[in-house]
Amino acid sequence: MPIFFASDFHLGADARCSSRERERQVVRWLDHCVREGADAIYLVGDLFEFWFEWEEVVPRGFVRFLGKLAEITDAGTPIHVFTGNHDLWMRDYLPRETGVTLHQQPVVHQLQGKKLLIGHGDGLGPGDYGYKRMKKVMTAPWAQWLYARLHPNLAMRLALFFSNKSRESQPSETEFYGPDREWLVAYCERRIAQDPTLDYCIFGHRHLPIDYRLSNGRSRYLNLGEWLNYSTYLRLEDGVATLLRWDDSISVPLYEGSAPGLVINRES
Template sequence: MPIFFASDFHLGTDARTSSREREREVVRWLDHCVSEGADAIYLVGDLFDFWFEWRHAVPRGHVRFLGKLAEITDGGTPIHVFTGNHDLWMQDYLPRETGVTLHYQPVVHELQGRKLLIGHGDGLGPGDYGYKRMKKVMDAPWAKWLYARLHPNLAMRLALFFSHKSREGQPSEAEFNGPDREWLVAYSERRVAQDPSIDYCIFGHRHLPIDYRLSNGNSRYINLGEWLNYCTYLRLENGEASLLRWDDTVAVPLYRGGAANLAINRES
């Protein structure tokens, strides 16, 4: 039975399509996973462009997505959700209301006879020290307490403003920068050197679908891409991982061992 992985839906912000239309596509993809007999579904961070849980309120919208999560878990299919840098303030709302299992840190799971290291990917590897310092502050209980004192209207407006500004300041994500400049490749190399039995290092965050064979010749670093433009995901079946595209309207770079290949498998 296949296992599916996806990340970086960024629901709440418009891109190639509106957030509402992207939410409908995500729901159709989740239905597809169930129809294929999914053994489990892993949603690996940045599901929302911003998320915060006040004591008696959560951000409005996303009802189709949240309802589908509850429907799938009620049907017996486990869903694992990882926090990302845009929704790191998830607490107990999703587990309690939709039945998902929530992860705050990368995990190692053994699935279909393979060992997988799975995480969102923010703040891992060398570099990005400014974000790492900021994340320590944002993870502090006092920071969450102070932010919860803001009225949700102001808090959401501020968060979405800075979320959009952070994307404007980022360099182009459309090119593979080589193993020496890809922080998650470096992180994966280090983890595999510590544990050579890891078969797949699966992350999001990078926004570029990548399938890169690591230096030991066996393990692979796979980035899930995103749904703002690429709509890519991973299917694990019989221990073999395949990067696929749900939407066939965009040419997707797929990197294998550093070589670009514009052909990507597709399911629809």
């Protein structure tokens, strides 16, 4: 039975299509996973452009997506949700209301005879020290308490404003910079040095679909890409991981040089 992985839906932000239409695409993809007999579904961070849970309030919208999560878990298929840098303030709402399992740190899972390291990817590896300092502040209980004192209307507008500014300041997400400049590659190399039995290192955050064979010759770093432009995901079946692109109703393999998407160093 296949296991599916996706990340970086960024619901709440318009891009190639509107957030509402992308939400519908994600729901159709989730239906596809169920029809394919999914053993589990992993949603690896930045599902929302911004998320915060006040005591009695949650962000408006996303009812199709949240309802689909509840429908799938109610039917017995487990869904694992990871917090990302855009929705790191998830707490107990999704687990309580939709039945998902929430992870706030990378995890190692044994699946289909393979050992997988799974996480969103923000703040990992060398560099990005400004974000790492900011994340320490944002994940502090006192910072969340202070933010919760803001009226939700103001809090959401502020968060979405700074989220858009942050996206505009990011480097190109269409180019692989090489193992020396890709922080998640460096992080994966360090992890396989500590644990050579890791088969797959699966992350999001980078916004570029990547399939990269690591220096030990057997482990692979797989980046799930995003749904703002690429609509990519990963299927694990019989221990074989394959990056695919969701074309609204069908799955399309990604090959080196294809557009959109990028697969590199898979066989070398």
